[in-house]
Amino acid sequence: MRVITAVIAIAFGVLVLLGYFLPQELFPNAAGLQAVLLDWAVILAAAAALIGVFNLFSVHTEKIRRRKKDGIYSALLVMGLIAAFTLGLFLKPQHILMQSILLEGIIIPVEASLMGLLAVSLLYAAVRLLRRRADLMGVAFIATAALIFLGSITLPFGDLPLFGTLIRPWVSQVWALGGARGILIGVGLGALLTGLRVLFGMDRPYGGK
Amino acid sequence: MIPLTVLLLAAFLLGVITLWKRRSPGSLRQIPAFTTLARAVGLSIEDGKRLHISLGHGGLFDGRGGSALAGLALLRNVAERTSVSDMPSVATAGDPTLGLLTQDTLQAGYQAAGVEDAYVHTMGRVTGLTPFSYAAGTMPIPQNENISTNILLGHFGPEAGLLAEASERAATTLIGATEDIAGQSVLFAGAQEPLIGEELFAAGAYLNSDPAHEASLSAQDLFRWLIILGLLAGSAAKFMGVF
Numbered sequence: 001m002r003v004i005t006a007v008i009a010i011a012f013g014v015l016v017l018l019g020y021f022l023p024q025e026l027f028p029n030a031a032g033l034q035a036v037l038l039d040w041a042v043i044l045a046a047a048a049a050l051i052g053v054f055n056l057f058s059v060h061t062e063k064i065r066r067r068k069k070d071g072i073y074s075a076l077l078v079m080g081l082i083a084a085f086t087l088g089l090f091l092k093p094q095h096i097l098m099q100s101i102l103l104e105g106i107i108i109p110v111e112a113s114l115m116g117l118l119a120v121s122l123l124y125a126a127v128r129l130l131r132r133r134a135d136l137m138g139v140a141f142i143a144t145a146a147l148i149f150l151g152s153i154t155l156p157f158g159d160l161p162l163f164g165t166l167i168r169p170w171v172s173q174v175w176a177l178g179g180a181r182g183i184l185i186g187v188g189l190g191a192l193l194t195g196l197r198v199l200f201g202m203d204r205p206y207g208g209k
Numbered sequence: 210m211i212p213l214t215v216l217l218l219a220a221f222l223l224g225v226i227t228l229w230k231r232r233s234p235g236s237l238r239q240i241p242a243f244t245t246l247a248r249a250v251g252l253s254i255e256d257g258k259r260l261h262i263s264l265g266h267g268g269l270f271d272g273r274g275g276s277a278l279a280g281l282a283l284l285r286n287v288a289e290r291t292s293v294s295d296m297p298s299v300a301t302a303g304d305p306t307l308g309l310l311t312q313d314t315l316q317a318g319y320q321a322a323g324v325e326d327a328y329v330h331t332m333g334r335v336t337g338l339t340p341f342s343y344a345a346g347t348m349p350i351p352q353n354e355n356i357s358t359n360i361l362l363g364h365f366g367p368e369a370g371l372l373a374e375a376s377e378r379a380a381t382t383l384i385g386a387t388e389d390i391a392g393q394s395v396l397f398a399g400a401q402e403p404l405i406g407e408e409l410f411a412a413g414a415y416l417n418s419d420p421a422h423e424a425s426l427s428a429q430d431l432f433r434w435l436i437i438l439g440l441l442a443g444s445a446a447k448f449m450g451v452f
Contacts, residue, residue, distance in 0.1 A: 041270060114371065118367060118370050121374040183407075186407035186433070190275065190409060191276070192215075196219055203282050
C-alpha cells in the first residue's frame with residue numbers, strides 16, 4: 001500500500017512540475033494536465049478543510065466529555081462552531097447577518113484585540129531578550145529596532161533630526177534588506193531541496209511507515 | 210531556462226551526494242537549538258512530560274509548503290522516538306491539508322516504533338484556520354497539557370509572538386524556526402533557541418543522520434557558494450563597466 005501511495009505521489013508531483021517547464025509548442029497538453037491535477041488538489045483541500053473542522057470539533061468535545069481544565073472555553077468554541085456552521089448553511093456566508101454579526105462583530109474585533117496583545121507581547125519579548133541573551137546579536141537586534149523606532153515616531157516637537165531622513169533608511173534599506181535577501185536565498189534553497197526530497201520519495205509525509 | 214537548470218542541477222547534486230554520504234557520512238557543525246532539541250526528546254520521556262510540535266499555518270499549495278514539509282520530517286522523527294512514552298507528543302497545524310499530513314506522519318512514527326495501537330487521532334490537531342485563530346487555539350496547550358518543550362517549526366508570521374508568550378508563561382522551553390522574515394525576528398526575541406534562515410531545513414539531518422538529509426545540506430552549501438561567486442562576479446563586472 002505504501003509503495004502505491006509513494007508511486008502516485010511521485011508521479012503526480014513530476015507531472016505538475018513538468019507542466020511548468022515543458023514548452024507549450026512541443027507538449028500542448030502538459031499545461032492542461034497540470035491545471036486538471038491542480039484543480040483536483042483544490043477539491044481535495046476543500047474536503048480536507050471539512051475534516052480539519054471536524055478534527056477541531058472532536059478534540060474540544062473530548063475535552064468537555066473528560067471535564068478537562070478550561071473545558072468551558074471548549075464548550076463555547078463548540079457552540080460557536082455549530083451556530084456559525086448552521087447559520088452559514090442556511091443563510092449563506094454573504095448574508096448581511098453573517099457579515100455584520102459574525103465577521104464584523106466577532107471575528108475582526110477578536111483578531112484586532114489579539115494584534116493589540118501581540119504589540120505588548122513583543123515589547124516584553126524585547127526586554128526578555130536582553131536578560132536571556134545579552135550577547136552581540138541580542139544587543140544588535142535591540143539597537144536596530146530602537147533606531148528604526150526613533151526614525152519612525154513623531155514627537156511633539158517634530159521629527160528627530162537625521163533619524164528619519166538618513167539613519168532609518170540606511171539601516172532598513174541597506175543592512176536589513178541585505179540581510180533579509182540573504183536569509184530568503186537560504187530559505188529558497190532549503191525549500192527547493194526539501195521539495196526534491198519529497199518528490200524523489202526520500203521523505204514521505206504520507207502513507208504509513 | 211535558468212529555473213530548469215537550477216532544478217536539474219539540484220536534483221543531480223542531491224542524488225550524487227546522497228550516494229556519497231551513504232559511504233562516508235559527514236560531520237555537522239553544532240547548532241545549539243538542535244542540541245537542546247535532542248536533549249528535550251530524551252528528557253521528556255524520563256520526566257513524563259510531552260513535547261508540543263507546532264507546524265504553523267503554511268499550506269502545501271504555495272511557497273510556504275517547504276517549511277511545512279521540513280516540520281513534518283521533524284515530527285516523523287520525534288513521533289517515533291516519543292511514541293513509547295506515557296505522555297506522547299502533541300502536534301498542531303493551522304492548515305487543514307497540513308493537519309491531515311500531521312496525523313498521517315504521527316501514525317507513521319507509531320507504526321515504525323511498533324506501537325500503532327497507542328496512536329490516538331487527537332494527538333494531531335487543527336487548532337485554527339487563520340493565523341490568529343491558530344495562535345489562539347494553540348496558546349492553551351503549553352499550560353494545560355503538561356508540556357516540557359514547544360517546537361515551532363513551519364510557517365509563522367508575527368503571531369508567533371503570542372505562542373512565545375504562552376510558552377514563557379508555562380515555563381517551557383521554546384525552539385522556534387520559520388521561513389517568514391517577520392516571524393523570524395519575533396522568534397529571535399521570544400524563543401530560547403531560535404533557528405535562523407535555512408537552519409529550519411536542517412532539522413532532519415541533525416536528528417536523523419540520514420544521508421539524504423545530509424546531502425541536501427551539502428547541496429545547499431554548494432549552491433550558496435555558486436550564488437556568492439555569481440554576486441561577486443556580477444559586482445566586479447558592474448564595477449568594470451561590462452554592463
